[in-house]
Amino acid sequence: MVQSKIWVFAEERQGQLAEVGLELLGKALDLAHPAGWKVASVLVGHSLNELGKRLLSFGADEVLVVDHPLLSSYCSQSHAKVLENSIRQHKPEVFLLGATAMGSDLGARLAARVRTGLSAHCIGLELSSEKKLLGVVPGWGGNVLARVYSPHTQPQMATVMPGVFDMPKERKITGRVIPLDVDLRPEDVTYRVLEVKREAAQKDTLEKAEVVIAGGYGIGSKADWQWVKELASALKGAVGATRPPVDEGWAREDQMVGQSGRTIHPKLYIGVGISGQMHHMVGIKGAELIVAINQDPQASIFELCDLGLVGDFREIIPHLIEAIKSYSD
Amino acid sequence: MRLIVCLKPVPDPKHWSRLGLDPKTKTLIREGIPNIINPLDRKALEAALQLREKGGGEVVTLSMAPPSALSVLREGLAMGADRSILLSDLAFAGSDALATSYILATAIRKLVPYDLILCGDQTLDGGTSLVSAQVAEFLDIPNLMHVRSIEAQNSRALHVRSQIEHGYLVAEMSPPVVLSVVKEINEPRYITFMNILAAEKKEIQIWSSKDLSLSEPWVGLKGSPSQMADLVIPEMKRKVEMLKGEPSEMTKALAGRLHRLGYC
Numbered sequence: 228m229v230q231s232k233i234w235v236f237a238e239e240r241q242g243q244l245a246e247v248g249l250e251l252l253g254k255a256l257d258l259a260h261p262a263g264w265k266v267a268s269v270l271v272g273h274s275l276n277e278l279g280k281r282l283l284s285f286g287a288d289e290v291l292v293v294d295h296p297l298l299s300s301y302c303s304q305s306h307a308k309v310l311e312n313s314i315r316q317h318k319p320e321v322f323l324l325g326a327t328a329m330g331s332d333l334g335a336r337l338a339a340r341v342r343t344g345l346s347a348h349c350i351g352l353e354l355s356s357e358k359k360l361l362g363v364v365p366g367w368g369g370n371v372l373a374r375v376y377s378p379h380t381q382p383q384m385a386t387v388m389p390g391v392f393d394m395p396k397e398r399k400i401t402g403r404v405i406p407l408d409v410d411l412r413p414e415d416v417t418y419r420v421l422e423v424k425r426e427a428a429q430k431d432t433l434e435k436a437e438v439v440i441a442g443g444y445g446i447g448s449k450a451d452w453q454w455v456k457e458l459a460s461a462l463k464g465a466v467g468a469t470r471p472p473v474d475e476g477w478a479r480e481d482q483m484v485g486q487s488g489r490t491i492h493p494k495l496y497i498g499v500g501i502s503g504q505m506h507h508m509v510g511i512k513g514a515e516l517i518v519a520i521n522q523d524p525q526a527s528i529f530e531l532c533d534l535g536l537v538g539d540f541r542e543i544i545p546h547l548i549e550a551i552k553s554y555s556d
Numbered sequence: 557m558r559l560i561v562c563l564k565p566v567p568d569p570k571h572w573s574r575l576g577l578d579p580k581t582k583t584l585i586r587e588g589i590p591n592i593i594n595p596l597d598r599k600a601l602e603a604a605l606q607l608r609e610k611g612g613g614e615v616v617t618l619s620m621a622p623p624s625a626l627s628v629l630r631e632g633l634a635m636g637a638d639r640s641i642l643l644s645d646l647a648f649a650g651s652d653a654l655a656t657s658y659i660l661a662t663a664i665r666k667l668v669p670y671d672l673i674l675c676g677d678q679t680l681d682g683g684t685s686l687v688s689a690q691v692a693e694f695l696d697i698p699n700l701m702h703v704r705s706i707e708a709q710n711s712r713a714l715h716v717r718s719q720i721e722h723g724y725l726v727a728e729m730s731p732p733v734v735l736s737v738v739k740e741i742n743e744p745r746y747i748t749f750m751n752i753l754a755a756e757k758k759e760i761q762i763w764s765s766k767d768l769s770l771s772e773p774w775v776g777l778k779g780s781p782s783q784m785a786d787l788v789i790p791e792m793k794r795k796v797e798m799l800k801g802e803p804s805e806m807t808k809a810l811a812g813r814l815h816r817l818g819y820c
Binding site (some may be wrong): 303304327332334343345363372376377380421461512530532533535537539547549551553554 | 683700716728729733780792804808
């Protein structure tokens with residue numbers, strides 16, 4: 228008998244668990260236990276034994292395993308079909324997925340299949356006293372946050388951006404693995420994956436970086452973008468960007484912070500030529516120390532930082548690099 | 557081959573500062589703000605036009621929007637779509653992703669036989685990215701998101717490349733399918749004056765709820781399971797300390813702090 232009321236999709240591809248599935252498990256445990264609920268990680272795939280144990284070690288009360296040879300490669304229709312059956316049978320109150328390539332697709336399909344609402348790309352989750360799941364999503368251009376919920380349909384679903392919640396700590400195993408029934412036919416797998424290719428992994432550099440130097444539209448040109456990189460290298464930090472430098476081709480897409488809910492939490496963040504629009508600032512609000520360099524004293528980042536320097540970064544950064552180097556010499 | 561492209565008119569981001577919220581329904585007030593075709597939907601249309609150029613067929617655009625969106629549909633026709641369908645009815649207002657997908661899917665059913673349904677992976681405004689997979693679910697056909705290339709092998713097989721974390725996968729799919737595209741897929745063509753003139757002669761049909769067999773309750777604000785509970789202004793104010801002086805003085809002070817904290 229499955230007891231868990233919150234189910235967390237433990238995304239697996241090629242035998243690897245996605246970190247966001249563990250982050251969500253940790254958050255779900257924090258939400259569920261005060262409410263008297265249990266939490267299950269849900270594994271869908273084939274030959275998943277070891278992964279089940281791993282999920283238990285991160286605190287899952289139950290690991291629900293849907294194992295079938297036809298599920299060895301992800302296909303939205305087959306995965307949604309088996310999960311729909313399990314949901315109808317065991318009636319969880321909440322179903323969470325990572326807002327990854329797979330989770331966004333599966334979540335959407337599954338929500339339509341069981342006719343429920345889904346809060347997409349959340350950067351926060353809350354459980355109300357009436358046990359309603361509220362997903363915090365950045366609204367229109369990120370200038371406000373909206374709390375979105377589906378109070379009248381079940382399960383209440385959400386996808387959550389990777390990196391929003393911390394990884395849970397490993398602990399003594401108290402939960403158990405429960406295999407679920409699977410009813411699947413070959414025709415339920417509706418496309419064939421010919422190839423999966425991992426490209427040169429720029430591995431979540433920003434999410435893991437302790438120091439991030441980010442530039443905004445105020446940098447003005449590709450040539451001056453060099454200053455952002457040089458400051459980052461002087462502080463052994465990663466380079467981040469707001470949307471416009473990415474659109475202008477000064478920075479890479481994977482360096483963008485804040486837009487579509489990407490969140491980072493470095494110890495030190497220095498924003499250069501960044502005005503402080505909400506969608507970017509929401510993405511860095513977990514930083515311990517926020518330093519802003521901007522020549523416009525009215526820029527809104529100067530209300531949202533710890534230390535502010537008003538001036539031309541082309542003058543400030545060379546001085547700053549020199550001062551930093553004086554400590555290492 | 558019939559290619560259906562879902563085009564969403566979205567408020568031009570250049571005018572977002574003028575957007576308001578209806579305090580009662582908590583939906584967006586977009587009156588007076590010019591619409592553009594959602595940029596990724598424009599790329600989906602370009603992908604459809606390229607497939608038509610290679611394999612022949614018909615490109616139909618489909619939008620659910622108020623009648624004020626007609627200019628956006630004209631733009632789609634000027635790019636090269638053969639005809640346009642606008643789903644417009646007060647009853648559709650306030651639809652969430654599930655309701656929107658249900659209405660679009662019901663309209664698409666009237667367009668059988670269809671081979672490919674294309675749209676953008678994300679819209680600029682709502683940004684839930686749910687609709688493509690949900691339309692596919694209501695139609696009970698396969699879908700793939702994050703698509704960055706589509707190659708027709710023959711009339712029965714497509715090779716579709718889809719972005720995943722740090723890489724991509726290639727899937728072989730048989731039409732009909734729903735694909736949502738990412739920005740890497742192409743650069744949409746420019747529209748010439750001649751294209752605009754030619755578009756004037758093309759047909760725009762307007763369908764209301766009466767034209768669709770909407771047997772399920774998932775229509776409009778009332779039929780939408782997702783609701784906005786409230787808006788939150790993020791609490792982000794910090795104790796701001798402005799460093800004073802010439803650049804050399806400010807930076808010396810900053811580097812001193814960073815040194816004490818162990819960063820240099």
